[in-house]
Amino acid sequence: MNCDDALEKLSDHHHETLATGEAVAVAEHLGACGGCAQAYCRLQAQLRGIGSAYAERPSSGTRDALRAAVATEFAAKPTGGLLSFLRRPVPAYGAVLAAALPLVAWLALRPAEPKPIDVAQPPAPARIHDYGATVPLFDRNVS
Amino acid sequence: MTCGIDEVVTAVTASDEALTRAVREGDMEAFDVLYARYEVRLFAYVRRFVTDRPRAEDVFQEVFMTVLRDRTFDPSRGRFAPWLFTVARNHCRMEHRKGSRESRALDALPTPVAAAEPAYLEADQVRLAMDALPDAQRQLLLLKQVAELTYREIASVLGVAEGTIKSRLHTATSAFRAQLAKGETP
Numbered sequence: 001m002n003c004d005d006a007l008e009k010l011s012d013h014h015h016e017t018l019a020t021g022e023a024v025a026v027a028e029h030l031g032a033c034g035g036c037a038q039a040y041c042r043l044q045a046q047l048r049g050i051g052s053a054y055a056e057r058p059s060s061g062t063r064d065a066l067r068a069a070v071a072t073e074f075a076a077k078p079t080g081g082l083l084s085f086l087r088r089p090v091p092a093y094g095a096v097l098a099a100a101l102p103l104v105a106w107l108a109l110r111p112a113e114p115k116p117i118d119v120a121q122p123p124a125p126a127r128i129h130d131y132g133a134t135v136p137l138f139d140r141n142v143s
Numbered sequence: 144m145t146c147g148i149d150e151v152v153t154a155v156t157a158s159d160e161a162l163t164r165a166v167r168e169g170d171m172e173a174f175d176v177l178y179a180r181y182e183v184r185l186f187a188y189v190r191r192f193v194t195d196r197p198r199a200e201d202v203f204q205e206v207f208m209t210v211l212r213d214r215t216f217d218p219s220r221g222r223f224a225p226w227l228f229t230v231a232r233n234h235c236r237m238e239h240r241k242g243s244r245e246s247r248a249l250d251a252l253p254t255p256v257a258a259a260e261p262a263y264l265e266a267d268q269v270r271l272a273m274d275a276l277p278d279a280q281r282q283l284l285l286l287k288q289v290a291e292l293t294y295r296e297i298a299s300v301l302g303v304a305e306g307t308i309k310s311r312l313h314t315a316t317s318a319f320r321a322q323l324a325k326g327e328t329p
Contacts, residue, residue, distance in 0.1 A: 011316040015287070017294075017309040046269075046323060047316070050288040053269035054187040062200040063182070066207055067174060074169045074211070089217045 001029045006036045010043050159223035166211055178207075181224075185231060187289045191273075191281075192235035202238055206231045225299035228290055232282075232300060272322035280315035287312060 006029040012018045013026045030037045157165070157173070159180065165173035186203050193199040210216060210227050273281055286297045294312075298305040 011313055011320075012309075015309070015312055015316070017312070043316075043320070046320060047288055049265060049269045050273065050284055050319075051187075051291075053266040053273075054191055054285070054289050055183055056187050056190050057183055058186045058200050058203050062204060063178065066178070066204045067171070069204070069208060070166060070174050070211060071169075071171055073208075074167055089214065 001025045003029075003033060003036055006030065006033065007039060010036070010040050014040070014043055014047065163211065163216075163223055181207075181227065184290050185227065188228065188231055188285055189235060191285055191289070193238050198238070202231075202234050206234050209234075222296060222299070224290070224292055225296040228286060228292065228296075228300045268323060268326045271326055272319055275322045275325075276315065276318055280311070280318055283308070283311055283315045284319060 006026055009018060009022065009026050013023060016023070018026065030040055157176070159177065162173040162177040166177060185206065186199070189202050189206065190196070190199045193202050206227065209230050210223075213230075216226050273284065276284070282301070283297065286292050286300060292300065294305050294308050298308045301308070303311075
């Protein structure tokens, strides 16, 4: 890489927008060329200068006023947890789930349907055990 | 209220989004950490557009409160910084429009005699060079160098693709350096 190419890419190198191969080539050139290395340092200082030229802090009064406003507005309340739960954003599929809920509840709670009776094959008559009404009296084991 | 070291360390290392959630639940230690992170970055950004310092402080407070109040911002989904600077940008625009109306009214007043120009300091040279840039380039450099946002965050604030931001940043940096060089030439 020659100096013209390197100087053209200095800004992208600083902003880390070069592809890895190009970034390595620029870094190698900067390591070998004093003039380009100096130009790179100058660029970095100029861009840092933007940050420091505008670096300014709000007054402590502003900070205190904002802190007080936040404390008042977001003070922890006993109902805070419930309120934040109720206020939380609901995803789009939430409405579909909410609509499906009654259907699910109905399916789970509905009474079981009675079995249909097959008329062609009637059920066997119920057998009564241990009932001696039809058994002759003499067979009964009555003491 | 006392606060253990573990809690302080947790707050300091917590993400902006986690801190926002905590502030909304009334945790003022979380507010202090969040404030410290954005105090200079946000105020410097606002100050660039609102030249009147007391008004800039009001805008700074409004922006912070708007973001904390706004329930449409879900910290679990989005990044805090792009949202904060998007709100700041909108507030500054509104303020700028108001300022333009006021300055038109002030233009009717007689102009005071200008004082002798002081020798420019380095910071003044930077400001002059920045002022000479088109608004879009200035915004971009401020979001990168002052607000310290990533490319993705800047793309989110400005509503353009990340690749576009990278190429525009190259152009903006060259333009800024050209303006600085102009200022340095006697």
